[in-house]
Amino acid sequence: DQQVKQNSPSLSVQEGRISILNCDYTNSMFDYFLWYKKYPAEGPTFLISISSIKDKNEDGRFTVFLNKSAKHLSLHIVPSQPGDSAVYFCAASGGGADGLTFGKGTHLIIQP
């Protein structure tokens, strides 16, 4: 049973517009959430995180929103740039399990 779900395998956005990537989780014990970006043949790169005591965290063009009651988080990228084209993974931790639980990823394509 998947505890972290990214239901959109891919997303295409025009350059300069906002990209919104979504993630849902089922384990109510998760209390820390992260977004990673991954290019082909490279390891995942940490982007931004949020603790369950917050509902928003912002870092430059990247903002993560957390809705605990809906068990949903989203990553907003604005404005989107060509270099943002990559696979984005949502991950979660907490609930007594060591390590991170990852979603399957969303392939973001920024079109010129």
Next chain:
Amino acid sequence: IAGITQAPTSQILAAGRRMTLRCTQDMRHNAMYWYRQDLGLGLRLIHYSNTAGTTGKGEVPDGYSVSRANTDDFPLTLASAVPSQTSVYFCASSIVPGNQPQHFGDGTRLSIL
């Protein structure tokens, strides 16, 4: 700044052979992790180590073993490789265990024939 170094970058291995994937970090992080990534799936935790001298099992530990003799190194061993272990393997580390960002190496692509 090296961060996490994984070796080899890629390897083709005959089934039944023994293989050790190497992982070294120079950030003095206490916690280290091994994940595998399969096509269409996210990363899944194999084993972890919260500090030197301790290890623990993750979601998919069967067929793998690890050791943590010192802070910097966290090798992953496949005692007798099987084709289902064909995957990309990522090593990661974090300053401390728990709710911290993990930093990843660039992976080892392993094919078992």
